[in-house]
Amino acid sequence: MKAFDLQRMAFDKVPPEFLGEVALRSLYTFVLVFLFLKITGRRGVRQMSLFEVLIILTLGSAAGDVAFYDDVPMIPVFVVFVTLALLYRMVMWLMSKSERLEDLLEGKPVVIVEEGQLAWESVHRANMTEFEFFMELRLNSVEQLGQIRLAIMETNGQISIYFYENDEVKPGLCILPDGCIERYVTVPDTDEYACIRCSLVTRLQAGEKQLCPRCKNPAWTKVSRAKRIT
Template structure:
């Protein structure tokens, strides 16, 4: 085999006319995917559940094969799409009648923040770093966790945030990326937030202790900032 053979790299063994067939096959699979999404009543892409992502990936694999490979017939791919559409409808019906099956395939919403405190073990269990989670909160204009009454990770991966009114905002862990000093020995009297679990405690100047909630040694001054809307 000759390296950097432009003919092999561009077309390999297929004739130039096959590009027209690729265009037709691509249009064919595009129409099939479009019809599938219309028939199943698909919501927006950001609202996909795990099960629905699996369906779409399977469709994409079938569509890609029939679009690019000359030895893949088109009718069997149509059968794949019909089967998946029927499977989708069947599973949706079964989930509407079985909460256990729905939990297995779709998952359950998970509370990540409750009354200004972070459930860090649930964040880690969801394969989400605190940095990624805090980034999502900052996009929603959250400066510190005491502004949040409840934050829920939905089954589609989105985060629903419920806020305290301004007059009920609590002191909390600041989640801005810069300008937050960390202490193992606190310099002044005041409220300090644990940098791991976000629990807030009143501490005295010179005090050095592990967080009673998670045994973490680092603290930062609790923020009382209200939301900017």
């Protein structure tokens, strides 16, 4: 085999005329996926549950094969589409009848911030890290966790946030990127500090070096008292 053979790299063993068939197959699979999205009635991927994403990935795998491989017939992919559409409708109906099945397939909302601090136990049970949603909070103009009364990770991955009034904002962990906050293992001043991992707020004395009693993390940062700008 000749290396860097442009003919082999571009077409391999298929004739150039097959490109027209690829275009037709791609249009066919696009229409199938589009119809499925219309059936689900969702406007975007962020609104999809885990079950719906799994259905789309399964359909996408079948659609990808029929789009590129000349030995994959098109009718079986249509059968896959019909089967998945019927499965989706049936499962949606079953979930409307069974809360347990709905929890199994869709998951449950997870409380991630409660009264200005990370709901550390809930986050751990959900096998998440704090960095997975700090960015989402920043996109909602959150500077520090003490601004938040309650934040919930919904089953579609979006975060619902309920804020304190400005006169009720608590001292909390600043969630700006690392370059914007100072971290200490030995704290320089007597003040309130927040654990950079679990957000526990405690008062430490100057020169004190202490592990967080909740998560055993050694690093702290001074609490932020920033109010929300509305």
